[in-house]
Amino acid sequence: MNTIQKIRWNEWLAGIIDGDGYFYVNQKENSVSFEITTHITNAKLLYNIKNILGAGSVKLRSNTQSMRYRVKQRDIIIDILNRVNGKLYNQRRIDQFYAACALTNITPIQSPPLIPNQSAYLAGLIDSDGTITMGVSNASSENSILSGVEGKIQRLIYSRGYHQLTLKINGIDQTHIQLIQQSYGIGAIYKVQPGKKSKTTKPQYLWILRTYEEFSILYELLKKYPLKSVKMHRIRLIPIYFKYKQLKYHCSKKGSLELKQWEKFCRLWHKYSY
Numbered sequence: 001m002n003t004i005q006k007i008r009w010n011e012w013l014a015g016i017i018d019g020d021g022y023f024y025v026n027q028k029e030n031s032v033s034f035e036i037t038t039h040i041t042n043a044k045l046l047y048n049i050k051n052i053l054g055a056g057s058v059k060l061r062s063n064t065q066s067m068r069y070r071v072k073q074r075d076i077i078i079d080i081l082n083r084v085n086g087k088l089y090n091q092r093r094i095d096q097f098y099a100a101c102a103l104t105n106i107t108p109i110q111s112p113p114l115i116p117n118q119s120a121y122l123a124g125l126i127d128s129d130g131t132i133t134m135g136v137s138n139a140s141s142e143n144s145i146l147s148g149v150e151g152k153i154q155r156l157i158y159s160r161g162y163h164q165l166t167l168k169i170n171g172i173d174q175t176h177i178q179l180i181q182q183s184y185g186i187g188a189i190y191k192v193q194p195g196k197k198s199k200t201t202k203p204q205y206l207w208i209l210r211t212y213e214e215f216s217i218l219y220e221l222l223k224k225y226p227l228k229s230v231k232m233h234r235i236r237l238i239p240i241y242f243k244y245k246q247l248k249y250h251c252s253k254k255g256s257l258e259l260k261q262w263e264k265f266c267r268l269w270h271k272y273s274y
Helices: 003-020 040-053 074-084 091-104 121-129 148-157 174-184 212-224 231-246 257-269
Strands: 021-026 031-039 057-060 066-071 130-136 163-171 188-192 204-209
Touching: 003 021, 003 031, 003 040, 003 074, 003 121, 021 091, 031 040, 031 074, 031 091, 040 057, 040 066, 040 074, 066 074, 074 091, 121 130, 121 163, 121 174, 121 212, 130 148, 130 231, 148 257, 163 174, 163 212, 174 188, 174 204, 174 212, 204 212, 212 231, 231 257
Parallel strands: none
Antiparallel strands: 021 031, 031 066, 057 066, 130 163, 163 204, 188 204
């Protein structure tokens, strides 16, 4: 890994940490540990982190669909702190970071007021906290009762104009979500109150992309700084989606070559669904 690659990887790691990372500081034991938890489909991502840092463990969490990378070696945690110093923007994570720095005698560097556009940070944040979906708002009674991935595919194939491509990043730190919008100049922010069955009482803030113009800007950015998770599969399909939408393949007659191409796209879209 050359110098530029190392800088980009560290920026990406900062995005991952702001989304799914955690610094645990135990003042009584004068110790600090670090972990990242992600969905099981992104296990490869955690092994990449483990291999580059050269230590830690990756384990499946019991009774969940998630994997966890954990490290306790002080020298590795110091390496992590130095790698992301001045690159974090989530206040909850910054507070943990500062506490870990105090314990390891590292001087914290304040992050820039805006996230640099020429940075892999957003890729890391999408890999951790991002969701890329194709929602269907209307389906036939026959397709609406189909379950599993095939049900999702069939509803999308025959959705015609009743589907919406969406990318969202969610969090409880309103300032962090607003900063994403301000830094990249795209997207809308929504506030969602917790539901009755929610484990938290705090509202969620969503940064959402929906338009062709927004996705075009995002796509050009992620061509330079690609995701490392399976979510990149859907990012690569975005130009094809908008091309087919412009040609109205999704509205073509049953049995036509155009609809068959649309069906092929829908199946590719759900390749990693579960």
